[in-house]
Amino acid sequence: MITMKDVIKEGHPTLRKVAKEVTLPASQEDRDILQKMMDFLHNSQDPEIAEKFGLRPGVGLAAPQINVAKRMIAVLVSDQNENLYEYALFNPKIVSHSVEMTQLENGEGCLSVDRDVPGLVPRYARITVQGTTIEGEQISIRLRGLPAIVFQHEIDHLNGVMFYDRIEESKDPFMKPVPDAFR
Numbered sequence: 001m002i003t004m005k006d007v008i009k010e011g012h013p014t015l016r017k018v019a020k021e022v023t024l025p026a027s028q029e030d031r032d033i034l035q036k037m038m039d040f041l042h043n044s045q046d047p048e049i050a051e052k053f054g055l056r057p058g059v060g061l062a063a064p065q066i067n068v069a070k071r072m073i074a075v076l077v078s079d080q081n082e083n084l085y086e087y088a089l090f091n092p093k094i095v096s097h098s099v100e101m102t103q104l105e106n107g108e109g110c111l112s113v114d115r116d117v118p119g120l121v122p123r124y125a126r127i128t129v130q131g132t133t134i135e136g137e138q139i140s141i142r143l144r145g146l147p148a149i150v151f152q153h154e155i156d157h158l159n160g161v162m163f164y165d166r167i168e169e170s171k172d173p174f175m176k177p178v179p180d181a182f183r
C-alpha cells in the first residue's frame, strides 16, 4: 500500500528526471505499480482510510513521485458536472491542445511539495491525451476543465517539471522592474 512515506519530496533528484517510456506490453511489476498508484488515490480520497493512514488527498499521482522514473500516471477526479475521470495510463502523451489557456483560480499544490507556492499556473484549456491502460488498451481522451489540468500536472512530472516552474514572474504593476545592472 502506498503511503506518504513513499512519496518523495522536492529536492529528490528523481522529481527532476525525464521518466522512461514503459516497454509494452507492460510487465506484471509495472502493472502492479500503476494499480497501487490508483489505489493510493482512492484511499487518499476516502476520509476514513486517509485519516487512518495519514494520507494527503490527491486527485493525481505520477510514478516519479514514488521514485519510479517511468512514464505512468493515475488520475481520479470529478469535473464540474460530477463526471468521474478515473484513468491509470502507461506512456500518456498530449497529442493536441487548445490555444486557449486556463488555470486553477487558487493556484496549484503538489504532494511532493510541503509548502504553499502562490501564483497562477497556466495550463491548456483543452487537451487530447493518448496512452495505454493497465489492460493494454490504447486509448485517446479529450479533456477540459479540472481533469485537463490534472493530466497536465501529472504529465509534467514525467518530464521533471514542477507546477511552480510555470508560475509567471510577477506581472504585478506595482513591482518595479529591477534594472538589469542589479540582476
Ligand SMILES: O=CN(O)C[C@@H](CC1CCCC1)C(=O)N1NCCC[C@H]1C(=O)Nc1ccccn1
Pocket: 056, 057, 058, 059, 060, 061, 062, 065, 108, 109, 110, 111, 112, 149, 150, 153, 154, 157
Ligand atoms: O502530482 C500529483 N500531485 O502532486 C497531487 C496533486 C495534483 C493536483 C494539483 C493541482 C492539479 C493536480 C493533488 O491532488 N493535490 N495537491 C496538493 C493539495 C491537495 C491535492 C489537490 O490539489 N486536490 C484537489 C485539487 C482540486 C480539486 C480537488 N482536489
Ligand code: NI
Pocket: 109, 110, 111, 112, 153, 157
Ligand atoms: Ni504533483
